[in-house]
Amino acid sequence: MDSARRGGNRVATAGRAGKVVPALRVDAERNRERILQAAEEVFAERGIDVGLEEIARRAGVGIATLYRRFPTRADLLEASFEGKIREYLVAVGRALESPSAWAGFRQLVEYLCGAQASNAGLRDLITLRFPSSSVVEELKAQAHAGLEELIARAQREGSLRPDFVAADIGILLLANAGLVTATHDAAPDAWRRFTAYLLDAFRAEGTARTDPVPVAPTPDQIERSVQSMATTVRRG
Amino acid sequence: MDSARRGGNRVATAGRAGKVVPALRVDAERNRERILQAAEEVFAERGIDVGLEEIARRAGVGIATLYRRFPTRADLLEASFEGKIREYLVAVGRALESPSAWAGFRQLVEYLCGAQASNAGLRDLITLRFPSSSVVEELKAQAHAGLEELIARAQREGSLRPDFVAADIGILLLANAGLVTATHDAAPDAWRRFTAYLLDAFRAEGTARTDPVPVAPTPDQIERSVQSMATTVRRG
DNA sequence: TTATATACGGAGGTATCTCTCCACTTAACC
DNA sequence: GGTTAAGTGGAGAGATACCTCCGTATATAA
Numbered sequence: 001m002d003s004a005r006r007g008g009n010r011v012a013t014a015g016r017a018g019k020v021v022p023a024l025r026v027d028a029e030r031n032r033e034r035i036l037q038a039a040e041e042v043f044a045e046r047g048i049d050v051g052l053e054e055i056a057r058r059a060g061v062g063i064a065t066l067y068r069r070f071p072t073r074a075d076l077l078e079a080s081f082e083g084k085i086r087e088y089l090v091a092v093g094r095a096l097e098s099p100s101a102w103a104g105f106r107q108l109v110e111y112l113c114g115a116q117a118s119n120a121g122l123r124d125l126i127t128l129r130f131p132s133s134s135v136v137e138e139l140k141a142q143a144h145a146g147l148e149e150l151i152a153r154a155q156r157e158g159s160l161r162p163d164f165v166a167a168d169i170g171i172l173l174l175a176n177a178g179l180v181t182a183t184h185d186a187a188p189d190a191w192r193r194f195t196a197y198l199l200d201a202f203r204a205e206g207t208a209r210t211d212p213v214p215v216a217p218t219p220d221q222i223e224r225s226v227q228s229m230a231t232t233v234r235r236g
Numbered sequence: 237m238d239s240a241r242r243g244g245n246r247v248a249t250a251g252r253a254g255k256v257v258p259a260l261r262v263d264a265e266r267n268r269e270r271i272l273q274a275a276e277e278v279f280a281e282r283g284i285d286v287g288l289e290e291i292a293r294r295a296g297v298g299i300a301t302l303y304r305r306f307p308t309r310a311d312l313l314e315a316s317f318e319g320k321i322r323e324y325l326v327a328v329g330r331a332l333e334s335p336s337a338w339a340g341f342r343q344l345v346e347y348l349c350g351a352q353a354s355n356a357g358l359r360d361l362i363t364l365r366f367p368s369s370s371v372v373e374e375l376k377a378q379a380h381a382g383l384e385e386l387i388a389r390a391q392r393e394g395s396l397r398p399d400f401v402a403a404d405i406g407i408l409l410l411a412n413a414g415l416v417t418a419t420h421d422a423a424p425d426a427w428r429r430f431t432a433y434l435l436d437a438f439r440a441e442g443t444a445r446t447d448p449v450p451v452a453p454t455p456d457q458i459e460r461s462v463q464s465m466a467t468t469v470r471r472g
Numbered sequence: 473t474t475a476t477a478t479a480c481g482g483a484g485g486t487a488t489c490t491c492t493c494c495a496c497t498t499a500a501c502c
Numbered sequence: 503g504g505t506t507a508a509g510t511g512g513a514g515a516g517a518t519a520c521c522t523c524c525g526t527a528t529a530t531a532a
Contacts, residue, residue, distance in 0.1 A: 024508090024509090025498085025499055025500075025507095025508060025509065026499070026500095027498070027499070027508095027509065027510085028499095028508075028509060028510090031509085031510085051488080051489060051490090052489085052490075052491090053489080053490095056511095061510080061511080062510060062511035062512065063490095063491085063511075063512080064491090064492080064493090064509095064510070064511055064512075065509080065510060065511070067490090067491065067492080068509080068510085071491095073490095126418075127414070127417070127418050163448075163449055163452075165452045165455075166455065167452050167453050167454070167455050167457070167458040168429070168433075168452060170453075170458035170461065171415060171419075171426055171429065171430050171453070171458070174414055174415045174418040174419060174426075174461065175411035175412060175414050175415040175430055176411060176414070177414050177418075178363070178410055178411050178412070178413050178414010178415060178417065178418075179407060179410045179411040179414060181363070181414065182362075182363050182410040182413075182414075183407075183410060190407055190410075193404070193407065194407050194411060197404075197434060197437040197438070198433060198434070198437060200436075200437040201433040201434060201436040201437035202433070205444070205445055208441070209441055212399070213399055216399075216401045216403050216404060217403050217406075217407070218403070219401075219402065219403050221403070222403040222406035222407070225406065225410065260478090260479090261477095261478060261479065261528085261529055261530075262529070262530095263478095263479070263480085263528075263529070264478075264479060264480090264529095267479085267480085287518080287519060287520085288519085288520075288521090289519080289520090292481095297480080297481080298480060298481035298482060299481075299482075299520090299521085300479095300480070300481055300482070300521090300522080300523090301479075301480060301481070303520090303521065303522080304479075304480085307521095309520095
């Protein structure tokens, strides 16, 4: 074969995933963007387990088109969430610029938990995980390095307890994901109180608790999160 | 109809649910117990979303027999978990007997989180909820009253922060459920560290942190909880 | 021992989601 | 404008879980 593909001489953009991918025909590219946009919306609203037909419908394309462009759910997820991961990286940068390491740390924790609160897909992602491309891995690695730096600074400053480790952020996020998933309808601010509690726990011993813990959900709100019947268990 | 049912003159046991239910034939009763036992095991191992066929298989009965005895999943869940709820009530009683209100409180929190860690069904239950019978509701109400008492005592004692409320236990459990679900394979003790952090947060300001926070999961463990690919997202 | 209400199991209808095949359409290059 | 590789959408196969129907089996009481 003379040229790899007919479009081989056209600009072969380096795709989001970093792999060199032959340029798409304009209609295909347009549909790809539509799918991505629809996927971002649907994943954010309903989590990453939604039927792919729904995304295709919202994008106004056939289901086959979606599968052609994103052969697996993981491919679609990754493309959809790359933007969010970049935002996270930016947030880490902002936190590092804060003159007070504790303020930066606190700000970052609240950013992360808030992001989970506002995006069901983000909640699911940390739990359900999927194999990432090298681009996404690279972004994560950068963010992680920033986080380590932030932790070290706050510990040097004496505001963050010395036995805190980066993995604790993972614990926090896994726990917060569970909390928000359960409460986002009935007690959408419960995560703020939760986060505040944990920040209190993370402070170095002896430092004063400066900020009050946000208001607690009412018993009724927790009732509805914990005990109400939702539509989860159906009755004949 | 002369007599409600043929077995109407036999001992009509008050079923677990409190409703008067005609006595079952001995084979039926035996199968019912088998189903219940299998359900407890399977729910504990795999959560409450398991296929009912699997429970029937493990019980050695047909699927129809399971449905005949427990027409809805909720019926089966409730019967399976009533024992666990009674155990919880006992744990509350034990906590109330502790001479130190804080020790009792701590003990109870650890009991609850530990129960979630060792039983996937319990984790799901708090999140997924289902309509309960009056028996189960009554048990829950009793436990809740005991919990309120324990909180009040610990606050009077000056060990529990004054802005703590019972709903915070709900928050804790919802969060812990998410954490354990994600970590029980790769970092099965992460919940201990999490719980210890929160207990630190719950202490009244100014009281010293007495117990060290349990060892953190290794970065690798969190990696595997947070980032590994499990079998969740399948690849063609 | 016999009659019968009760119980049993599995086959199969319904529903949902995933993913593929294929006949038709269209953008891109000459 | 014509050729053709690339793209499109929908039907449908396959998998899984839920739940019911119904012919067969059995515990119970007379």
